[in-house]
Amino acid sequence: MFECGYGAVEAALVRAYRIPGEAAGAFRARLGALQKQGLLGAKNQPGKGVALRYSSDQFWRLILACELLEFGISPAMVLRIVETLWQSRLQKIFSDAEDAVVKHEDAGPDDVILHMGGVHLMVDGWSDAVPNVNSCPLGKLPDNMTMWMSIKPDDPSGLPPRALVTNLSMRLRAFHTALGSSYMDELRAERAGRTASKQRKRQG
Numbered sequence: 001m002f003e004c005g006y007g008a009v010e011a012a013l014v015r016a017y018r019i020p021g022e023a024a025g026a027f028r029a030r031l032g033a034l035q036k037q038g039l040l041g042a043k044n045q046p047g048k049g050v051a052l053r054y055s056s057d058q059f060w061r062l063i064l065a066c067e068l069l070e071f072g073i074s075p076a077m078v079l080r081i082v083e084t085l086w087q088s089r090l091q092k093i094f095s096d097a098e099d100a101v102v103k104h105e106d107a108g109p110d111d112v113i114l115h116m117g118g119v120h121l122m123v124d125g126w127s128d129a130v131p132n133v134n135s136c137p138l139g140k141l142p143d144n145m146t147m148w149m150s151i152k153p154d155d156p157s158g159l160p161p162r163a164l165v166t167n168l169s170m171r172l173r174a175f176h177t178a179l180g181s182s183y184m185d186e187l188r189a190e191r192a193g194r195t196a197s198k199q200r201k202r203q204g
Contacts, residue, residue, distance in 0.1 A: 006054060009179065011178070012179035013178070014027065015178035016175045038082075039065055039079060040061055040062075041057075041061075057091070064094070065082070067166050068081065070166075073121060077124070093112060093168065096135065097169045100112050101176070107170055111168075111170060112168045113135060113137070113138055114133070114134075114135050115133075115165040116132060116163065116165075117144065117147070117148040117159075118160060119132070120162070135168070138167065
């Protein structure tokens with residue numbers, strides 16, 4: 001299983017989400033706060049004296065957080081969604097999205113779309129509820145969008161004709177491309193550091 005340090009992961013997220021230089025500090029602080037509050041799970045909280053190694057589960061949680069923040073969803077709701085839905089639903093959605101990336105270099109009908117149909121985040125925030133987060137193949141998105149947009153005011157579900165959607169497979173492609181570059185940067189920095197250390201020892 002591929003693992004790397006947080007520096008490479010953070011740099012990849014900055015690249016994948018095109019965070020401008022002047023906002024990098026705020027972005028870093030937001031991700032750091034989410035991790036300290038349990039975004040990565042109880043066993044993977046920073047600050048316990050051991051440097052965390054990041055692999056697919058941690059990548060996915062951070063990408064989910066970034067996607068939800070892009071929608072304007074509050075950090076508190078992000079944490080609630082992860083705590084409530086990660087094991088039961090979201091982990092499988094991300095695994096399926098990764099499978100589509102492995103099978104297809106570019107977007108196609110098998111890409112996994114992460115969606116929240118009939119979403120009412122304002123009310124959910126007040127009631128400590130979580131939205132209905134689910135997925136569908138890109139090829140089925142038009143059918144799902146038609147269904148959501150056809151919800152009537154008197155529908156028994158009480159849901160509004162509203163949806164938030166993102167091509168999760170495509171977001172993973174962007175992250176993996178960025179991670180490849182940032183990981184190589186990290187390796188080069190580590191090698192340079194080891195070389196400098198050896199030179200200092202010889203000189204000393």
